[in-house]
Amino acid sequence: MPIIRLESSDKEIFDTDIEIAKCSETIKTALEDLGDESDNSVLPLPNVNSAILRKVLHWATYHAQDDPQQPQEDENKEKRTDDISSWDADFLKVDQGTLFELILAANYLNIQGLLDVTCKTCANMIKGKSLQDIRETFAIANDFSPSEEEQVRKENEWCEEK
Amino acid sequence: MSSMDYCLYSYSDLPLEIVLHIYKYLGYSDLLAAGTTCQRWRSALYHTEFLARTRVRFSKIVLSDQHSPALDLMRCERRFRHFLFEDVTLGQVQELMTFIGESAHSLSLDNVDLNDKQFYGILSLLPHLQILSVTRCLPLFMSATFLDSNSCDLNEISANLLSIKELTICKNQYLTDAILLRLTALMPNLELLNMSGCQISFHNAIHRRFYPNEPSTPSESVLTFKYIQNVLSQQRRLLHTLDFSHTLIGHSLMALCELTKTDEHAQPGLQLRRLYLAGCRQLNASTIRSFLCTQSQLSVLDLSSTMCLNDDCLAVIVQANPLLQDLKINACSGISNTGAANLRNLSRLRLLDISNCDGINSSGIIDGIARTENNVLQELNVSYLTICEESIKSIARNLHALRSLHLNHCVNAVTDEVMQLIINHLCWLRELSLESCCRLTDAALTGINIAKLELNRSSAIGNFYPPSDGFSGSLQSIKISLRSKAEEEIVRDAKRKQAMFAAYEMNLINEEDFEGHNIQELRGLRSLNLRGCNKISDVSLKYGLKHIELNKLLLSNCQQISLLGMDALVNNCPAIEVLDLSDCYNISDQGIKIITEKLQRLRSLDISGCSQLTDHTIDAIIVNCECLETLSIYRCRRMYTDIEDRLSGVRTLRNLHMDNMNNIDNAEFFRLKKRLDC
Numbered sequence: 122m123p124i125i126r127l128e129s130s131d132k133e134i135f136d137t138d139i140e141i142a143k144c145s146e147t148i149k150t151a152l153e154d155l156g157d158e159s160d161n162s163v164l165p166l167p168n169v170n171s172a173i174l175r176k177v178l179h180w181a182t183y184h185a186q187d188d189p190q191q192p193q194e195d196e197n198k199e200k201r202t203d204d205i206s207s208w209d210a211d212f213l214k215v216d217q218g219t220l221f222e223l224i225l226a227a228n229y230l231n232i233q234g235l236l237d238v239t240c241k242t243c244a245n246m247i248k249g250k251s252l253q254d255i256r257e258t259f260a261i262a263n264d265f266s267p268s269e270e271e272q273v274r275k276e277n278e279w280c281e282e283k
Numbered sequence: 284m285s286s287m288d289y290c291l292y293s294y295s296d297l298p299l300e301i302v303l304h305i306y307k308y309l310g311y312s313d314l315l316a317a318g319t320t321c322q323r324w325r326s327a328l329y330h331t332e333f334l335a336r337t338r339v340r341f342s343k344i345v346l347s348d349q350h351s352p353a354l355d356l357m358r359c360e361r362r363f364r365h366f367l368f369e370d371v372t373l374g375q376v377q378e379l380m381t382f383i384g385e386s387a388h389s390l391s392l393d394n395v396d397l398n399d400k401q402f403y404g405i406l407s408l409l410p411h412l413q414i415l416s417v418t419r420c421l422p423l424f425m426s427a428t429f430l431d432s433n434s435c436d437l438n439e440i441s442a443n444l445l446s447i448k449e450l451t452i453c454k455n456q457y458l459t460d461a462i463l464l465r466l467t468a469l470m471p472n473l474e475l476l477n478m479s480g481c482q483i484s485f486h487n488a489i490h491r492r493f494y495p496n497e498p499s500t501p502s503e504s505v506l507t508f509k510y511i512q513n514v515l516s517q518q519r520r521l522l523h524t525l526d527f528s529h530t531l532i533g534h535s536l537m538a539l540c541e542l543t544k545t546d547e548h549a550q551p552g553l554q555l556r557r558l559y560l561a562g563c564r565q566l567n568a569s570t571i572r573s574f575l576c577t578q579s580q581l582s583v584l585d586l587s588s589t590m591c592l593n594d595d596c597l598a599v600i601v602q603a604n605p606l607l608q609d610l611k612i613n614a615c616s617g618i619s620n621t622g623a624a625n626l627r628n629l630s631r632l633r634l635l636d637i638s639n640c641d642g643i644n645s646s647g648i649i650d651g652i653a654r655t656e657n658n659v660l661q662e663l664n665v666s667y668l669t670i671c672e673e674s675i676k677s678i679a680r681n682l683h684a685l686r687s688l689h690l691n692h693c694v695n696a697v698t699d700e701v702m703q704l705i706i707n708h709l710c711w712l713r714e715l716s717l718e719s720c721c722r723l724t725d726a727a728l729t730g731i732n733i734a735k736l737e738l739n740r741s742s743a744i745g746n747f748y749p750p751s752d753g754f755s756g757s758l759q760s761i762k763i764s765l766r767s768k769a770e771e772e773i774v775r776d777a778k779r780k781q782a783m784f785a786a787y788e789m790n791l792i793n794e795e796d797f798e799g800h801n802i803q804e805l806r807g808l809r810s811l812n813l814r815g816c817n818k819i820s821d822v823s824l825k826y827g828l829k830h831i832e833l834n835k836l837l838l839s840n841c842q843q844i845s846l847l848g849m850d851a852l853v854n855n856c857p858a859i860e861v862l863d864l865s866d867c868y869n870i871s872d873q874g875i876k877i878i879t880e881k882l883q884r885l886r887s888l889d890i891s892g893c894s895q896l897t898d899h900t901i902d903a904i905i906v907n908c909e910c911l912e913t914l915s916i917y918r919c920r921r922m923y924t925d926i927e928d929r930l931s932g933v934r935t936l937r938n939l940h941m942d943n944m945n946n947i948d949n950a951e952f953f954r955l956k957k958r959l960d961c
Contacts, residue, residue: 203806
């Protein structure tokens with residue numbers, strides 16, 4: 122089976138089945154550009170380190186059998202976060218830093234399924250939390266001035282869902 | 284080491300498209316919280332998608348350019364689209380309305396004290412307005428020269444009214460034919476007309492009285508259907524939604540059939556997509572039939588409480604309106620099982636309200652909606668129907684896509700077993716309403732095997748003295764046994780309660796005791812109504828409910844709920860915004876303290892009839908509640924001191940329900956006065 126050699130930012134090479142690698146739209150496009158020279162050539166991925174790339178490929182290998190994504194996103198379709206599979210939930214039991222890197226990697230590599238499930242996981246970490254708890258969970262620093270914070274608080278008072 | 288100490292990553296630096304992607308999965312309250320964390324996450328909320336979801340609501344305050352909240356709104360960088368002013372008093376609002384006008388698509392005025400001049404002033408500043416709603420604005424239409432071009436300069440506002448597509452004018456006392464005609468004449472693009480609750484005269488006799496000579500000028504004294512018909516005729520090519528709910532419309536509906544015909548230029552006539560006729564008791568079956576036969580594009584139909592609806596009529600509707608997605612036929616006593624069975628032919632039905640139909644029972648429900656697998660129906664209300672367990676079991680097994688299920692007062696049908704089936708099959712439920720389903724026990728929600736619990740623990744419990752429970756104590760002193768079923772039931776109940784409580788207190792409940800399904804499997808649950816389910820106890824709150832999206836929980840009359848349950852609840856369901864604990868008389872001040880401290884999003888709290896609560900509860904509310912809007916404290920006899928006075932310090936409080944309240948006007952004025960002082 123044809124192999125593509127993916128190189129992480131820290132120069133580690135991952136020999137990957139091309140079909141699995143193609144779950145990444147970024148890699149897929151790059152392969153199309155390479156054409157016939159794709160077999161056994163090295164594709165550098167400067168934005169992804171080896172630890173994360175390893176995890177991404179692990180996810181991609183497991184999900185290789187999945188149905189292909191729907192072409193367009195149905196705006197009316199309900200956006201739920203309670204439909205994460207147990208395998209994915211276990212896969213994403215990682216520390217906050219790794220999750221962050223996985224999101225960025227999924228975005229850079231343009232892997233829709235992985236991006237969806239990582240964002241859903243983040244959303245689940247936000248749901249029901251107070252402002253302070255969200256800041257702590259995601260290590261977000263408060264960069265509002267006191268008067269800005271006051272303005273924000275006032276706006277929240279009279280904004281509601283339509 | 285806290286997560287803030289040494290960070291290689293910062294979530295506030297996530298690219299905008301990723302933050303927006305995360306935001307897509309968040310409910311509105313979660314969005315507000317996330318948007319308050321840092322500048323970048325906040326600016327993601329400026330994105331147009333969220334402005335479309337947001338409405339600015341000003342309620343029970345004075346709006347004036349010189350004061351908050353108008354001042355605060357004008358400092359905003361976001362350009363909001365939708366506005367609602369309810370019970371608002373308007374001061375000088377020129378600047379405010381100019382600011383709003385830059386982006387406002389919709390404006391609703393509900394019980395706003397304004398006259399015609401102020402109204403023109405406002406409209407002239409809103410060039411992008413597409414949706415206008417005017418409800419209960421008493422003084423507005425009092426002027427006979429409202430919108431009369433002879434008395435006022437209409438140039439400024441007529442340009443703005445051109446873009447209006449949706450008009451709602453309900454419950455305005457002085458609305459007359461003349462005014463309505465002048466108003467709608469300026470809205471040639473009208474697509475939606477809502478006149479529900481309007482005092483419209485349909486009777487010919489009235490018409491003759493006010494219009495003795497035809498043709499004549501529209502009356503300044505009365506609102507008649509004949510003139511509304513003129514409006515409908517004028518707009519027949521564009522109108523897609525009509526709402527005449529709670530009016531006296533009857534035979535006049537036939538007149539609309541004329542409008543549905545194609546005209547001489549082969550232009551199509553009136554083809555509605557949504558029609559609301561709830562509570563229109565003057566309608567009769569043949570009128571409805573005739574009109575609906577002309578409306579094949581109808582997707583939303585509300586015929587609630589129209590007494591005339593019968594099986595024939597329903598059969599015709601199913602035939603003539605195959606595109607129906609939302610159908611409300613609750614309280615239509617003329618429908619029987621035969622009629623209900625026809626519903627299976629509506630292949631696009633997404634929402635069905637068939638509650639309170641006395642003529643329908645199990646076979647109608649099963650044949651009509653639950654005979655075969657159905658992945659289309661999402662919302663179902665069968666409350667108050669006399670149906671059996673089998674029908675609800677069929678519902679659970681076949682209607683996989685259900686998001687909302689109302690089973691209020693289906694007392695005999697909703698048992699523990701049925702509930703377990705619901706949890707097992709309907710995993711996408713967001714809203715579940717089981718009001719007065721008093722046969723439900725903790726086993727229903729937690730999967731605990733109570734019988735096994737009683738059996739295994741009976742020896743241990745023998746040594747445990749339950750807290751003074753006057754009820755089972757008094758049973759022991761019954762010398763004469765009547766051997767009645769009722770008595771057996773009572774004794775069994777008391778024993779069960781004893782076993783549960785003892786096991787719980789002694790932490791005897793562990794893993795093996797849970798054999799069935801737990802309501803936690805309904806992970807996306809947002810709203811749960813257990814009012815009157817008085818067998819539900821703290822056990823369900825501790826071992827059952829654990830939902831991060833639950834924002835509405837109604838536990839009225841669940842008298843066994845106490846502090847232990849509250850403690851578990853606030854940790855397991857932190858997002859609760861609406862909480863009803865009325866008549867849960869075992870709740871103490873300590874319980875309310877925990878609730879107000881931990882439930883940071885609490886907007887509405889009902890603690891009526893919680894007789895143990897004292898003024899300490901009021902203190903806890905004043906100190907802890909950051910966003911409480913509605914509070915009910917009827918029958919809280921141990922609260923005395925200056926309640927209204929002290930609660931007027933809760934800035935966000937808008938609705939206070941209590942015994943012996945001062946005249947509503949005084950209370951509002953009092954609140955307004957306090958705000959103007961600061």
